[in-house]
Structure formats: structure tokens, C-alpha cells
Amino acid sequence: MEIVSQNKCFGGVQTVYSHPSETCGVDMTFAVFMPPQARKQSVPLLWYLSGLTCNHENAMTKGGFQRYAAEHGLAVVFPDTSPRGEGVSDDNAYDLGQGAGFYVNATRAPWKPHFQMYDYIVNELREKLQEALPINGRHGITGHSMGGHGALTIALRNPSLYESVSAFAPIANPTQSDWGRKQLSAYLGDDEASWASYDASILLNDLGWKGDILIDQGADDQFLDLLRPEALTDVIAKKRQPAMIRMQDGYDHSYFFVSSFAEDHVAWHAERLHGNGN
């Protein structure tokens, strides 16, 4: 892991790293905030998965998570949203290819060689961070939009790896949305049965979740029709899934929405990651 930049922030350290990824077959960049508590003890890690067009930097600079992570003694990792660079396939559209990995393992050309974001997040990057940083083995996961989809689907499929899950305006039902059908078709092929393991509403219906779930959604989100929160809330209601879904009056899809509720999500994860007695 090579340090790209490092800045003191709220008493902790915000670092950007680059590393060669076996899973993605290319160098990957990510950002990690280590809180001041990590100088003396290992700490839990909160994953923040970003949305379409974003990289490791957007939430790191605009989300405002560091203050709350420093307060609660959590590390936070901000991975990139896809492999990038020359030799990595791309598409002219903003919502396919580089910047739009959708947290899946692609099985189709031309995406298969590098677009393995699911395995990268669940396995390779997790192991790398556990080895390199004072992480205590307790992980929570959240994300925004495409990253909310990533957080929910990854947690639901791996309940032994994550203690807590939340999301900001997630793509809640991609198999039934133009934010999903196009990408799942491209990355996985036209057999829709293969898409189900990347749809939070289907997974929650089939697998449930061991704990409760926190979802914030802006009521004035300009992408509500694409996000389909109603699919997820239907399952939550039908299955009596413990959850708090907050439809936030007047908020849109931007980082102004994310930053406004970052404190609540960090506190919520901290409560579940620290267990009894902080």
C-alpha cells in the first residue's frame, strides 16, 4: 500500500492509499480515516461505498464523516467505485463502466477481467486493511445511492462479516430500475436469475437480516423513481424486519443530504460496533 496523501483531520489521520489489486487486476485507490483512538487500540471499521460517478474522494471531502468517526472511535474506509485507468473497459455513459462498478463480480465481456468490485470489497480490501491497520475485526457498512445498494447487498449476503448496515438513498431494487437493469445485463448477462443476488429488496426478502437497518431517504430526491425505496419498505413491512426508514422532508440526492445525516449513521454504527460499554 502506497501513501498518496495524508492529512491530519479532527485529531485523526485521513490517508489516501494506492495498491495493486489482484482481484481487479489493476492498481486501486482508496481513502481511510483513522480516528485518534487508533493510536492506542484497534478500532472497528465503517465502510462507506460511494455512488455513480464518484471515486474514493467525494465522500472523504464532502461527507463530513471524520468528525463523528473521531468522536466515536471508528475508522472509515472510502473505496473507489470501480477499477480505472488505461486497459480497463469503459462506456461513454456515466452509469456504466468506470465509476459505475455496481459492486458486482462481472461475468461478461468486456467487463469480466477487471470489474470484480464485490470480491474486492468483501475479501481483498477487507483482508488488506485488517493486516495493515489497527482494525479490531468488527465491521459496519453504509453507502449512498449505488453505494447504498452495495452496502445492503454485501451485508445481507455476508452477515458473519458485518455487524451493522445502513444506507443513504440506496438503489433499493435494481432488477426493476433503469439504475440496475442496464448494468446487471451488461455485467452479468441477460439471465435475470443471476441478478437476484445483487438486489437488496430480493435479498432481504429471501435472507432477512440479523439486526436492524437504518435507511435515510430524501423526500425531494430527484431520483426517487430510480431508487425504488418502496420495494425495500414493502419487504420490511411484510417480513417485520427491524428497521428505521426515514423519509427526510425537503432533502435531495446530493452530498448536502448525506452530510446532514452522517452523524446519525456514524453514531448508529458505533453503537452496534462497539457493543456494550463502548
Added chain:
Amino acid sequence: MEIVSQNKCFGGVQTVYSHPSETCGVDMTFAVFMPPQARKQSVPLLWYLSGLTCNHENAMTKGGFQRYAAEHGLAVVFPDTSPRGEGVSDDNAYDLGQGAGFYVNATRAPWKPHFQMYDYIVNELREKLQEALPINGRHGITGHSMGGHGALTIALRNPSLYESVSAFAPIANPTQSDWGRKQLSAYLGDDEASWASYDASILLNDLGWKGDILIDQGADDQFLDLLRPEALTDVIAKKRQPAMIRMQDGYDHSYFFVSSFAEDHVAWHAERLHGNGN
């Protein structure tokens, strides 16, 4: 004033406006955060002046001021750092011309026609905001780097217009720095006597300040030699000027530094702007 964008944020509203500026002879863009309290009453206004290469957007998205402004009931304005666009003079260097107005009224070609940032901030934009928004007439001013220089020099020259002043890593003595001599020479000409009214250390020595001053400076700031905080602290010590200067261990010149201490500055201005009893 035309609305460019508007987002709900921390219960308040973050708006970007564009307007034709008589002072700068070109359309200018700025951002204003109005806290939730402004729906029911007029509120004080905190000015945040940005540094070299920045525009209205950097601190609006990366500074994290909105949370604290919402808590303390302050409006915050983020002006641009210069006039911009076709027909506005520029320079290939990052530190002269567009993005580098230095908050002066230029008297020399080719800058004079548009680079009138001092008058724009002190007079035109102030009046426009007072007319258009529920601002109660009490103003504080802060800024970062070149914007810290702007905040200090503007407040010191206009004590009747500002109740409070602070700065993050200000260019404290531009008449003796490569961040200053080049620009003051270009904008004002080679008569160094004309530069003194744009140098915070000289102005504080000559005029003093009616209240106290808050300065945060990163001890690991990569630009310390250019900022020359020692010139300002010398005057503060010599004149027994009430002030709090904090040399912050480990912090650099970035927005990670600014955001780490944004809360303290907003609280400090709020205390002075609200007067007794909030």
C-alpha cells in the same frame, strides 16, 4: 440574483446565486447558507473568504460550516475569489488573475476593469445580501489563506461594518511574501506605499482592532514561510492586542485543517454576533 442551485442541508438551505456585479463589471457567483432560524427571524451573517484557486464552491462543499451555522443560527456567505469568464484578464500562474483576486481594488492594467474584489465584498455584495435575505445587520468575517488575508484586512479597515474577525492560516504579511509582492505589484503597481492597506500585520499595527481576534494555523502547514504568521503575532504581542493564536500540532494547509476547526470559528463568531442572550 438568479438561483443556480439550492439544496436543503442541516435543516437550512444552501443556495448558489449568480448576479450581475456593477463593481466587477461581470456576472459573479456566490453561495449562501441560511440556517433554519432564518425562516422566523433575521440572523447575523458570517463571511467566509476563500483562498487561491478556490471559487464559491470549495468551502461550501468541503468546509463543513453548515452544521455549526445551523446550530448557532448564523447565515454564511461564500463569495468567489475573483471575477471570471471571457473578457476578464487572467494569467497562466495559479496565483494571479482569475481565482487570485487577493481582495484588492486593482489600479493597474490589465486588472483594473474587473478586479475590484475589495469593493465588491465590502460594499456591493454586502448591500445585495442585506436587501435580499433576512440578515440582521450584524456581520462577522473569516477566511482561509488568501481569504484569511482578505478577512483580516477588510475587518481592520472597516471596524464599523464587522463585529468579529477570525482567520485560518492567513497570508499575514503579503508585502513581505512571495504570496503578496507579485500580486500587489501587478494589481497596484510598484509603489509599495500603496500596498500597506492590504497587509494585515501593517494594518493591525497602525489601526488595532476593537475586539479580540481568533487565528488558527497548522504547525505542519507546507506554506508557513509564505504565510508569515510571525509578523502578525509580533504585532499582537507588541500592541497587546487581544487575540487567540493557535498553532495546531500536525495540521497542514488543506480543507482537512479548515474543517477540523470550523466549529470553533463559527461558535466564536456566534458568541460575538448574537451579543447577549443569543
